[in-house]
Amino acid sequence: MSESRTIKAALASSDELAAPGKSLWHRIEPAALGIGSIVALLVVWELVPRLITLSAGTKLFFTTPSQVAGTLWRLFATGEIWTPLGVSASGFGLGLLLSIVVGLPLGVLIGRSRTLNDMIDPFITAFNATPRLVFLPLVMLWLGLGLWSKVLIVFIGALFPILINTYEGVRNADKVLINVVRSFGAKEWDIARLVVVPNAMPYIIAGLRLAIGRAVLGVVVAEFFGSESGLGVMMVQAAGRYQVDVVFSGLIIFAVLSLALTAMVQILEQRLSRWRPVHVSE
Amino acid sequence: MVACIEGRNVSLTFRPPNRGPVRALQGFDIDVQDGEFLSIVGPSGCGKSTFLNVVLGLIKADSGDVLMRGKPIAGPGTDRAMVFQEFGLLPWRTVLNNIELGLELKGVPAGQRRDVSQRFVQMVGLSGFEGHYPHELSGGMKQRVGLARALATDPDVLLMDEPFAALDAQTRDVMQVELLRIWHEAKKTVLFVTHQIEEAIYLSDRVMVMTKRPGHAKKIFAIDLPRPRDYEMRVTPEFNELKLQIWHALKDEITV
Structure with a gap:
């Protein structure tokens, strides 16, 4: 090194x-x-x-960076943005949190237990092969247009990357290290805590990164097609009123939030991999 | 007197999926006395490491008895600890936290753990490296951590599975001297598995030669060389005579 x-x-x-x-x-x-x-x-x-x-007709569909900047400024200055942003953020946050809380332990369990894996694997394969959007009508039918349908759509999207990556990481656990901790009296819970989960951490983080992308997509889709409020709803309504600058503002907010979340995952990754040797290639 | 570790007619066959069964041990007998340093040498795959894992409690013999102070070994226990061949350190834990692993699983409170691990860091000569991660250590230092971790839970028996095989020749020599120093200090029974005849003689009170697979005891040599032993001892006629005898016992078992 x-x-x-x-x-x-x-x-x-x-x-x-x-x-x-x-x-x-x-x-x-x-x-x-x-x-x-x-x-x-x-x-x-x-x-x-x-x-x-530009002709008057074209102008209707056109905006400029300075206009968008002005609109963004206005949305934040008047506080108009906080309600839709808050709604979108809570749908995103709750859905992602739920997918971590369910996906991580479930991934560890099916990674460690042959029986559980055989039982659950068909569901995972089927669900994962199905485009997430086909659940939308059903979810909206069952949960309406409020927060929880959004949470569920985000959850369905974000669950599988976390679940599948955790599972893969767990399957790759170092068997020697498992024997080491077993020799010191570790039970299954200790094995998961001391070896399996730390060992799978790079996979889990990669899954989390994918999951964040899927979760943002979930929020957007849910709000475009059936929600009462949120950033996506704001964008759709603005588009209906030819407020191109507002549509662009929503787009920029989504882009900046996604970038910020990716950066956060990177920081998390660095903090969790301090024990790892530094590679020249990086 | 009850032996510290006793193996009686131990047999074990591995049945890997997609392959034929492998008979690792067959009619294996052994007695390890309290405080003794006993080495097992044998050809590759003769089941010597397998027997260590049986004593450790990670695998069960198909038949025969494996006893610790007269009681059958049912699983891992704090009276035995292993020093692993490829060190087996948790790469995400510092030196200190690796040494504390066994204590943690034993339920020793954090403050007390720290005291014990600090003491063993000193004993194995790693002062100043407490906060280092395994990838920042040399092979010799890693195995010092492995040794400290095994000693930290204060086991009666130290099981060592070719602990220096992954080290270069010079580091290996230094670690052998170190091991003897620590063994005198810690006063443990040691069951040591190695490929190296010279290493076995230098360290041990007795050396067992095993047959090829399915392995059992072929011959046991008492090493009546005085202690403390030093490096110069390796060039004495007595040492070389033992080396020759053990080689003769071993060479027929080796198939290339």
Whole structure:
């Protein structure tokens, strides 16, 4: 490990020796190019209606970055956004939480028990192969247009990535380590706690990352097709009124929230893998 | 006097799925006395590690008796602890937390655990590495942790399954010296499995040679070399004579 780090350091320093002037640009190049292209796109987009005269009909479907920014500002400044955002967030949060609370223990159980696995596997395979959207009419019929139908849709979407990944991780548990803890008197619960779950953690985190994507999708779908309130409802209603800037605002809020959640999972992953050797490839 | 560990006519056959049965042990007899250091050498796959796992309580013999102080071994217990071949450390636990594993499962309160683990960190010479993770340690240091973890629960018997096989030759030599020092200090009965004749002689009071599979005791050699032993002892005529005798007992069992 330390050897590879030294090699890496040596490579970096020889790089700097060869091209001393370039080192700063080298370091910021990827970020600069990324941000630069986004800024360029926004500028072009902003300039279009100023350079080209759009017909009245086209203008109805058009907005500019500055308009969207203004609308976003207004939505937050007036507090108008908090109710739909809160509704969406609680549907997302409750559904995801429920899928973790159910998926993780269930994944460990079916990963450890051949019998349970044989009993439950057909259901998982069938459910997982079915597109989640086909449950929507049934869920809305049973639970109405309120919070709980949204929670259930999110739950159905997020459950399987967590369940299946946990199961895979558990199946890959180190048999030697299981014998080690057993030799010190560990029972099945201790084996799960001390070896199986920590060992499966990278799989579980990967499952969680997938689950968050599915959960956001669940919120959006539920709100587009049958909810009383929420960010998605706000977007659909705005679209009906040709408020393109509001639709874009909703889109941006969804995008930013998804990015923030992904970043949170990454931080969680780093905190949980401090014991892991650092790989050069990363 | 009741032997510390006793095996009588022990037989065990593995029945792996998709393959034919493997007879690991057949009519295996052994007596390990209290405080004794006994090594088992034998060809690969002769069932010597299997017997350690039976004594540990992880697998059951098909027939015969395996007794600890006259009582049949029914499962794992705090009177026995194993030092594993590939160390068997939990990679997500620090040195200190790895050493405390057995104490934790025994239900020892946290404060007391810390005291005990600190003491064994010192005994195995790992002071300053308490907070390190296994991947930050060398092979020799990892096995020091393995040894400390096994000793921490204060077992009567230490079972060692080729504990130094994964180490390079020099580290192995150092660890052998260390093991003898710790053995004198901790006063445990040791049942040690190895491939290396020299290692077995250097460490042991007695060395058992096993037959090839299905394994049973072929011959037992008493090692009457004085203790404490030092590295120079390995080049004495007495040492080499023993080495030759054991090699003669062992070589017919080895099939290449």
